[in-house]
Amino acid sequence: MNNSILVTRPKYDDGTEYLSAYALEVIKKAQEKFSVKDFEGKEAIKENVEKYLKNKNPKLLFLNGHGNESEIFGHKDKIIFSLTNINLLKDKITYARACFSANFLGHEAVKNNSGCFIGYIYPFSFWMDEERSATPLKDKVAGMFLNPSNEVVFSLLKGESARKADEKSKKMMIENMREILAMERKNEPGATGMLQILWDNYEGQIVLGNEDASL
Amino acid sequence: MEKDEEISEDIKELVIARLGIMPSNYKLSIGTEGTFTKKELIEHVIANDKTGRQIAKMQLHFIKALTTGKFIDTLNKNE
Numbered sequence: 417m418n419n420s421i422l423v424t425r426p427k428y429d430d431g432t433e434y435l436s437a438y439a440l441e442v443i444k445k446a447q448e449k450f451s452v453k454d455f456e457g458k459e460a461i462k463e464n465v466e467k468y469l470k471n472k473n474p475k476l477l478f479l480n481g482h483g484n485e486s487e488i489f490g491h492k493d494k495i496i497f498s499l500t501n502i503n504l505l506k507d508k509i510t511y512a513r514a515c516f517s518a519n520f521l522g523h524e525a526v527k528n529n530s531g532c533f534i535g536y537i538y539p540f541s542f543w544m545d546e547e548r549s550a551t552p553l554k555d556k557v558a559g560m561f562l563n564p565s566n567e568v569v570f571s572l573l574k575g576e577s578a579r580k581a582d583e584k585s586k587k588m589m590i591e592n593m594r595e596i597l598a599m600e601r602k603n604e605p606g607a608t609g610m611l612q613i614l615w616d617n618y619e620g621q622i623v624l625g626n627e628d629a630s631l
Numbered sequence: 632m633e634k635d636e637e638i639s640e641d642i643k644e645l646v647i648a649r650l651g652i653m654p655s656n657y658k659l660s661i662g663t664e665g666t667f668t669k670k671e672l673i674e675h676v677i678a679n680d681k682t683g684r685q686i687a688k689m690q691l692h693f694i695k696a697l698t699t700g701k702f703i704d705t706l707n708k709n710e
Binding site: 429430431434482483484489493514515516538539540541542543544545546547549557590593594597605606608609611612613615616618619 | 652653656665668690696
């Protein structure tokens with residue numbers, strides 16, 4: 417196994433456009449130290465991902481997109497991972513920024529191996545400001561949700577354990593919740609709704625398998 | 632309502648009231664369900680469909696965390 421990184425970044429709707437934009441920030445940082453394979457847009461399909469996994473055996477996978485309890489999707493909701501190929505995640509560190517992925521698929525990914533799976537037991541959700549949708553990274557509303565999730569991978573890139581990565585991500589979520597509470601005290605509209613969704617991401621993010629896994 | 636059950640009228644009113652105060656330029660992305668404006672979210676809750684029930688569940692998770700003290704405990708222990 418080598419320390420290369422595989423990233424999937426489908427982008428075909430508002431949600432995946434935002435995930436893709438924020439994932440690119442992680443890729444830029446990762447490229448300073450690691451070899452990164454970025455499957456973007458229509459390249460984010462099962463065939464490409466499987467081929468790279470078999471040939472390059474990356475240690476870390478950062479999967480962005482939609483999902484459910486038993487599948488993680490790529491371009492236009494085509495399945496990239498399901499029970500039929502979940503064995504490819506054996507002994508790897510996987511962070512799936514995808515809804516419900518830690519409910520069932522994540523457990524199967526780390527069964528009887530030293531790998532780790534960080535994912536969500538609830539939907540991964542976020543508010544966005546429509547007036548900023550052309551420039552997601554300038555959308556401060558979406559940043560409240562997406563920057564803490566980026567922190568998972570930033571931490572892993574520093575060689576920190578999966579447990580630590582989860583803790584740092586959640587610490588940032590809590591800092592953002594405090595910021596939103598301060599907004600609420602100033603009667604800024606939307607604060608309560610933002611808090612509810614950020615709390616759901618906080619409670620829903622879990623680490624499965626080997627929490628000591630690191631790059 | 633952890634299971635995919637109908638939203639009661641009381642909860643529906645509460646969820647709609649909370650959505651109603653969101654700014655009109657905000658949209659909520661809920662994974663495969665899609666991305667929705669405030670108006671669309673409220674329509675889903677009224678329709679009591681899968682998306683509407685998901686929105687209600689998310690709000691109820693937070694209310695539960697508030698009423699059990701879990702939310703405040705989480706904020707306090709991380710100071």
